[in-house]
Amino acid sequence: MAKRYAILGDIHANIDALNAVLIDARSCGVTDFISVGDIVGYNAAPSECIRIVRDELRCPVVCGNHDYYVSHPVNLSDFSPNAEIAVKWTRDQLSEADRKWLYDLPLSRPVMGMTIVHSTLDMPSHWGYVFDVEQAKANFSFQSTPVCFHGHTHVPIIYEKTQNNFNVYNPQDFRIVPGVKYFINVGSVGQSRDGDVRASYVIYDMATKNVYFRRVPYDVEAAQERIRKAGLPEALARRLALGN
Numbered sequence: 001m002a003k004r005y006a007i008l009g010d011i012h013a014n015i016d017a018l019n020a021v022l023i024d025a026r027s028c029g030v031t032d033f034i035s036v037g038d039i040v041g042y043n044a045a046p047s048e049c050i051r052i053v054r055d056e057l058r059c060p061v062v063c064g065n066h067d068y069y070v071s072h073p074v075n076l077s078d079f080s081p082n083a084e085i086a087v088k089w090t091r092d093q094l095s096e097a098d099r100k101w102l103y104d105l106p107l108s109r110p111v112m113g114m115t116i117v118h119s120t121l122d123m124p125s126h127w128g129y130v131f132d133v134e135q136a137k138a139n140f141s142f143q144s145t146p147v148c149f150h151g152h153t154h155v156p157i158i159y160e161k162t163q164n165n166f167n168v169y170n171p172q173d174f175r176i177v178p179g180v181k182y183f184i185n186v187g188s189v190g191q192s193r194d195g196d197v198r199a200s201y202v203i204y205d206m207a208t209k210n211v212y213f214r215r216v217p218y219d220v221e222a223a224q225e226r227i228r229k230a231g232l233p234e235a236l237a238r239r240l241a242l243g244n
């Protein structure tokens with residue numbers, strides 16, 4: 001049977017959002033999952049989210065910048081104060097096995113004729129942000145598969161390279177056209193930044209070649225409560241209700 005994938009990005013330790021997305025995905029007939037990284041950081045349930053992705057979904061995963069920072073001896077002096085606090089707090093929560101699992105994640109990888117990466121394929125370890133077509137062009141020169149899914153900006157969007165043009169589209173359901181390359185940002189499960197507080201993810205049906213952008217409401221107040229209980233910065237709780 002052809003696979004129907006849910007592609008999850010930037011879960012960011014938000015277990016309330018992740019659980020809501022899993023229920024939605026299963027109700028949509030999803031058979032398999034993919035994670036494009038940043039499983040941890042910002043929110044208060046890193047170990048729980050790692051356990052679900054690693055042990056329950058057992059899906060292909062690439063490393064996000066937060067996954068990298070918490071599992072490598074990185075100097076945090078260039079970080080914003082809130083990001084630094086969240087990285088240090090997350091490091092303290094993880095078991096040695098969790099840390100080693102994050103440490104070993106690849107920066108990009110092929111999955112069933114697709115490619116997955118957290119940021120961009122041209123320089124994945126530099127964690128560059130793709131916010132426009134110009135920035136997407138560099139990625140396309142390194143993309144050998146028709147479809148590449150990514151995350152990192154927390155803003156869902158579609159970049160397309162046809163024979164003659166580069167185009168950009170707002171999230172909308174569509175069918176993959178042969179001969180066209182797509183670099184698709186799936187948005188963020190755990191900390192949306194496009195003004196819509198709902199969790200974002202994408203479904204890709206391998207049989208029909210259809211791509212669906214999904215938004216899922218979840219218990220934002222429960223996620224905020226976890227952040228406050230953990231003693232993480234209040235700004236991280238507030239932004240969940242603003243979608244920024």
Ligand SMILES: [Fe+2]
Nearest residue numbers: 010038064152
């Ligand atoms: Fe992220």
